[in-house]
Amino acid sequence: MKRIWIYIMLCWTAVGCAPEDDVFTEKLATLGDVKLIRLRADHETVLPNGQATMKFYAEAYNILEFPSYAPEYDGDSVMYHPKTVRDTSLIPADLLPEGLFRLVDETGNEYPDFTFSTTDTRSRNLRFHLEAGELISDELEIRVRELPAEDYEPIVIPVIFHVLNYVNKPGIASITITGETIRKNIARMNDVFNGKVTSDPNGGNAKITFRAAEYNDNGILLEEPGLHIYEMPDSTFTKDEEFRAFVFRRQSLVYDYKNFLNIWLINNPNGAASLVSVPTVIDDPENPIPGLTAEALPDGFPKTATDIGFFVNVSQFLNPFQSSDYFEISTPMARYLGLMTTQASKFNGGNLVNGDTDYCPDTFYYWNDNLSVFKSDSTRSFTSYNVMDAYSYKNSVSVDQAARIRLCLERCPSRWMWKSRYAFTGKRSDKK
Numbered sequence: 001m002k003r004i005w006i007y008i009m010l011c012w013t014a015v016g017c018a019p020e021d022d023v024f025t026e027k028l029a030t031l032g033d034v035k036l037i038r039l040r041a042d043h044e045t046v047l048p049n050g051q052a053t054m055k056f057y058a059e060a061y062n063i064l065e066f067p068s069y070a071p072e073y074d075g076d077s078v079m080y081h082p083k084t085v086r087d088t089s090l091i092p093a094d095l096l097p098e099g100l101f102r103l104v105d106e107t108g109n110e111y112p113d114f115t116f117s118t119t120d121t122r123s124r125n126l127r128f129h130l131e132a133g134e135l136i137s138d139e140l141e142i143r144v145r146e147l148p149a150e151d152y153e154p155i156v157i158p159v160i161f162h163v164l165n166y167v168n169k170p171g172i173a174s175i176t177i178t179g180e181t182i183r184k185n186i187a188r189m190n191d192v193f194n195g196k197v198t199s200d201p202n203g204g205n206a207k208i209t210f211r212a213a214e215y216n217d218n219g220i221l222l223e224e225p226g227l228h229i230y231e232m233p234d235s236t237f238t239k240d241e242e243f244r245a246f247v248f249r250r251q252s253l254v255y256d257y258k259n260f261l262n263i264w265l266i267n268n269p270n271g272a273a274s275l276v277s278v279p280t281v282i283d284d285p286e287n288p289i290p291g292l293t294a295e296a297l298p299d300g301f302p303k304t305a306t307d308i309g310f311f312v313n314v315s316q317f318l319n320p321f322q323s324s325d326y327f328e329i330s331t332p333m334a335r336y337l338g339l340m341t342t343q344a345s346k347f348n349g350g351n352l353v354n355g356d357t358d359y360c361p362d363t364f365y366y367w368n369d370n371l372s373v374f375k376s377d378s379t380r381s382f383t384s385y386n387v388m389d390a391y392s393y394k395n396s397v398s399v400d401q402a403a404r405i406r407l408c409l410e411r412c413p414s415r416w417m418w419k420s421r422y423a424f425t426g427k428r429s430d431k432k
Contacts, residue, residue, distance in 0.1 A: 027095075028095055028096070028097055029060070029062070029091050029095045029096055029097070030097070031097075031100065031132065031133045033062050033091065034060045034061070034062065034091065034096075034100070034132055034133075034135065035061060035062055035063040035088075035135075036060070036061040036063060036088065036135070037058065037059065037060050037061070037101070037130050037132050037135050037136075037137045038058075038059040038061070038130075038137055038138070039056060039057070039058060039059075039103070039128060039129060039130045039137045039138070039140045040056070040057050040059065040140070040381060040382075041054055041055065041056050041057070041128075041140060041142060041382070042054055042055045042056075042200075042201050042382055042383040042385075043142070043201040043202060043364075043382055043383075044142055044143060045142065045143045045144075045145045045201065045202060045362060046116065046117070046118075046142060046143075046144055046145065046201040046202070047144075047145060047147060047148075047201065047202060047203070047399065048118045048119055048120055048121045048122075048144050048145075048147055049119065049147060050117060050118070050119040051117070051195070051199065051203070052117060052199065052200060052201045052202065052203055053115050053116070053117045053199040053201065054115065054116045054117070054142060054201045055114060055115050055199075055383065056103055056111070056114045056115070056116070056128065056140075057114070057383075058100075058101040058103070058114070058130050058132075059090060060090075060091045060096055060100070060101075060132070061088050061089060061090055061091060062088070062089050062091055063086060063087070063088050064086070064087045064089070065084050065085070065086050065087075066084070066085055066087070067082050067083070067084060067085075068082070068083055068084070068085045069081065069082055069083075070083060100132050101130050101131070101132050102130065102131040102132070103128060103129075103130060104128065104129060104130075104131055105126060105127065105128050106126070106127040106128075106129075106139070111128075116128075116142075118144060120144070121146070121147045122144065123143070123144060123145060123146045124143070124144050125141055125142070125143050125144075126141070126142055126143075126144065127139045127140065127141045127142075128140050128141075128142070145202075145362075148204070148399045148403075150204070150205055150207070150399070150402070152206070152207040152406050153207070154207045154208075154209065155207070155208055155209070155409065155418040156208075156209045156210075156211050156418060157208060157209070157210050157211065157261055157417060157418045158211055158212075158213045158259065158260050158261060158417055158418075158420070158422075158423030158424065159186060159210050159211065159212060159213060159226055159260070159261045159263060160212075160213045160216075160226055160227075160228055160255050160260045160261070160262060160263070160423070161177070161182055161226055161227055161228065161263050161264075161265055162228045162230055162247075162253050162262065162263070162264045162265065163175055163177045163227065163228065163229045163230065163265045163314075164230050164232050164243070164247075164253075164264060164265065164266050164267065165177075165229055165230065165231060165232060165267070166232045166236075166267060167231050167232070175265065175267055175314050177227065177229070177265060177314075177318075178224070178227075179224035179225065179226070179227055181318075182212055182224065182225070182226045182227050183212065183225075183226075185317075185329050186210045186211070186212055186226065188329060188330065189210045189329060189330050189333055190208075190209055190210055191395070192328075192330040192387060192394075192395055192396065192397065193205075193206045193208045193210075193330065193333075193334075193397060193402075193405075194206065194207065194208065194209075195396065195397075197395050197396075198385050198393070198395045198396035199385075200385035200386070200395070200396035200398070202362045202363075202398045202399055202400075203385065203396040203397070203398065203399070204396075204397050204398050204399035204400070204401060204402030204403070205402060206397060206402040206405050206406060207406075208405070208409075208418075210261075210333075211424070212225035212226025212227075213225065213226055213255075213260055213423035213424070214423065214424050214425075214426070215422070215423055215424070215425070215426035216228065216255070217252075217255040217256055217259075217260065219422070219426035219427070219428065220426070221426065230250075230252070230253055237266075237268065238268070238270065239268075239271070240266075240268060240271045240272055240275055240311070243264070243266045243268060243271075243275075243311060244275060244304065244305050244306065244311065247264055247305045247311075248304060248305045254305065254308070254309075256431075257302065257307075257308035257309070257414055257417060258416060258417060258419075258420060258431075258432040259417055259420040259422040259423055259431060259432055260417055260423055261309065261336075261417050262305075262308055262309025262310075263309060263310060263311075263312060264305070264309060264310070264311045264312070265311075265312055265313075265314045265317055266311055266312070266313060266314060267313075267314050267315070268313055269313075269315055271313050272313065273312070273313050273316040273327050273332075274310060274311060274312050274313065274316075274327075274331070274332035274335075275306055275310060275311035276306060276310035276311070276332040276335045276336050277306040277307070277310070277335075277336070278291075278292055278335060278336070278338050278339075278340070278408075279292060279294055279338055279408055279412035279414055279415055280292075280293070280294055280295070280307055280414065281294055281295060281296065281297045281298070281301065281307075281412060281413050281414050282294035282295070282296070282411055282412055282413075283296075283411050283412070283413060284411070289338070289404075289407060289408060289411065289412075290359040291340050291353075291358070291359045292338065292408075292412075294412065297413045297414075301414070302414070307414055308414055309336075310332050310333075310335075310336050312329065312332060317329070324391070325390045325391050326394070328387060328394035330387045330394065331387045331388065331394060334387050334388060334397060334401070334405070335388075336415075337405045337408055337409065337415065338404055338405055338407070338408030338409075338412070338415075339358060339360075339387075339388055339397070339401055339404060339405065340357060340358035340359060340360075340388070341357060341358065341388060342357055342358050342363050342364070342365050342366060342386065342388045342389050343357065343365065343366055343367075343389075343390065344357055344365045344366065344367055352365070358388065358401075359404065360398060360400035360401050360404055361400055362398045362399055362400045362401075363386060363388070363398050363400065363401065364382060366384075366389060366390070386398060386401075388401070416432070417432075419432055420432040
C-alpha cells in the first residue's frame, strides 16, 4: 500500500513540474498559403455626401488538394481508384499577416484604410480590386448614387411612454423607468432617424424630431416629460394579447392619437420584444402606399391599441443585449411609421414582390438561417446598419426608407400627431 501512494505522489509531481510545452498557438498564414483573394463591400451604392462611407473587406482562401480513394465493387471484389479532391477554405482574418492586402481602384489609387467616401456628386460607377503579392482579385463595382434632395420640412412628434407597472406584486419585479431613461431612448431615435450616428453608405435623414410630451391627455403638466406610470391591478397577464386588450379598455392609458404617439412598456417576460403594426388607415384608399393594406378612416377608429401606438416588452427595453440580435427601440418605431421587414420569408408563399420585401430599392432583403444573414442570396454578404435588419448595427434608415416614412406621415391620419402642439402646451386651442 505504501508503494502505491509513493507511485501516486510521483505521478502528481511529474504532472505539476512538466514544462509548459503543451500550450499551442495558431500559426500566422503567409503569402504562400494564400491561393485566392476576394473583395467585398458594405453595399453596392454610396451617397456622395462626405459622411456616407463604403467599407471594403478582404478575404483570403487556401486551396488544398489531397488524395481520395473511391471504392468500386465487382461482385465480392473491391477495387480502390485514387483521385484528387480540392478543398477551398477561408483563412481566418486574425491569422493573416498585417499589410498583406492593397485596395486599389481602376485608376491605380490606393486606399490604405479600406474605405471610400466622396463629396463629388457626379453619379458614376467605380471599380476596385485587391492585390496581395502577385495575386489580384476580381474587380468589385460600386455606384456613386445621386445625392437626394431630402428637402423635407422638419417635423416634431410628441411621444408618451406609458409604464404598466406591477407594484408590490409577489413574483413580479416592479419596473423602474426614470425620466433619464426616457430621454436617452428619445435621443437614440433622433440620432437614428436623422442619420447622426452612422456611416451607412445609403443612410438617410427623415428630418423627424421625437420629443417627450410635457402635458398629459387632460392638459395637466407631467412630473417627468414623456413618462406616465400606471399602477397595474392585482390580476396578472401572461399573454401579449391580454395586455393589448387591457390597455384598450383603459381611457387613461390611451392618449388621443391626434395629439400623441403612445408607447406602452409592459412586463411580460415570455412575450415578444414588441407589438407593432404599420398604418391601417390612409387619406385616399384609391391611391395606396405600396405594401400597406389601409382603408379610409372609419367610424369608431381606433379599433385596437396598435392602431395608434405600440408595445415594448420592458425586459428588452432595459436589457437590449440579452440576445445576439439585440433590441433597438428605433425598430418598432420604424415599423409603426410604415417601414416593412427586410427579411425574406418562405412561409405562406413568401413576401417577395418583384424581388423586394419593403418597397425601398436601396435596401437588400436577407435570408436568416439563425446563424448568419445573407443579403439577397447566399453568395452576397453585406454589412448592415439598417434598423429593419436582423444582426445589424441598427443605427440607420436608408434614403428610400426615409422617403417612405415621410410619405406615411403625410398620408396616414393615425400618424398625424406631428400636426399638434397640444402635448407641449396643454392648451385646448392647440388640440387636433
